[in-house]
Amino acid sequence: DQQVKQNSPSLSVQEGRISILNCDYTNSMFDYFLWYKKYPAEGPTFLISISSIKDKNEDGRFTVFLNKSAKHLSLHIVPSQPGDSAVYFCAAFRTSGTYKYIFGTGTRLKVLA
Amino acid sequence: EAQVTQNPRYLITVTGKKLTVTCSQNMNHEYMSWYRQDPGLGLRQIYYSMNVEVTDKGDVPEGYKVSRKEKRNFPLILESPSPNQTSLYFCASSNRGGKNTEAFFGQGTRLTVV
Numbered sequence: 001d002q003q004v005k006q007n008s009p010s011l012s013v014q015e016g017r018i019s020i021l022n023c024d025y026t027n028s029m030f031d032y033f034l035w036y037k038k039y040p041a042e043g044p045t046f047l048i049s050i051s052s053i054k055d056k057n058e059d060g061r062f063t064v065f066l067n068k069s070a071k072h073l074s075l076h077i078v079p080s081q082p083g084d085s086a087v088y089f090c091a092a093f094r095t096s097g098t099y100k101y102i103f104g105t106g107t108r109l110k111v112l113a
Numbered sequence: 114e115a116q117v118t119q120n121p122r123y124l125i126t127v128t129g130k131k132l133t134v135t136c137s138q139n140m141n142h143e144y145m146s147w148y149r150q151d152p153g154l155g156l157r158q159i160y161y162s163m164n165v166e167v168t169d170k171g172d173v174p175e176g177y178k179v180s181r182k183e184k185r186n187f188p189l190i191l192e193s194p195s196p197n198q199t200s201l202y203f204c205a206s207s208n209r210g211g212k213n214t215e216a217f218f219g220q221g222t223r224l225t226v227v
Contacts, residue, residue, distance in 0.1 A: 032214050043203050043218030089156060101146060101216060105155030
């Protein structure tokens with residue numbers, strides 16, 4: 001049972017345009033959602049997070065939106081840059097109970113120069 | 114510098130030969146976990162630990178063991194590796210709860226079992 005899903009395995013965007021990466025989840029008990037970026041031959045690195053009590057969090061070119069009623073979150077990158085080309089994972093976890101971090105399957109973003 | 118260190122980075126071994134992948138963090142984090150990354154499957158959690166001497170199974174624990182005798186170390190043990198354990202492995206650590214929930218990852222261990 002995949003509790004966190006990224007239905008688009010890949011995405012190509014022109015440099016300077018907006019990149020939108022999507023993530024759906026099934027468990028309404030998650031407290032935090034996070035996005036990680038992963039370059040080849042490196043471990044994932046934290047990008048941005050959002051608490052379940054918020055609907056938007058912004059950090060520079062990166063904005064995460066949370067729609068709790070739809071159990072959907074998205075990451076917007078504006079403007080996209082070639083250095084943003086990487087695999088992006090969304091993740092979710094609960095701060096109570098078993099406290100398991102659950103990752104999606106990832107979306108490979110390619111920003112074309 | 115805050116970091117999670119895994120060793121080795123690359124390992125080729127034969128079926129059945131016990132091996133250990135080490136993981137160490139210097140951030141005094143309570144929570145540590147192991148993941149494997151496989152094409153099309155993303156990051157799947159193998160085991161996690163919420164504190165010293167407290168470990169629990171993740172989503173794909175079969176064929177793996179872990180221990181957490183000290184807060185900083187969380188080794189992954191493959192008692193009898195098999196070819197289906199060929200994968201890219203990541204160790205991660207984080208604080209529990211609150212704002213500082215981001216996980217820090219090691220650089221990965223690419224394991225090949227022949």
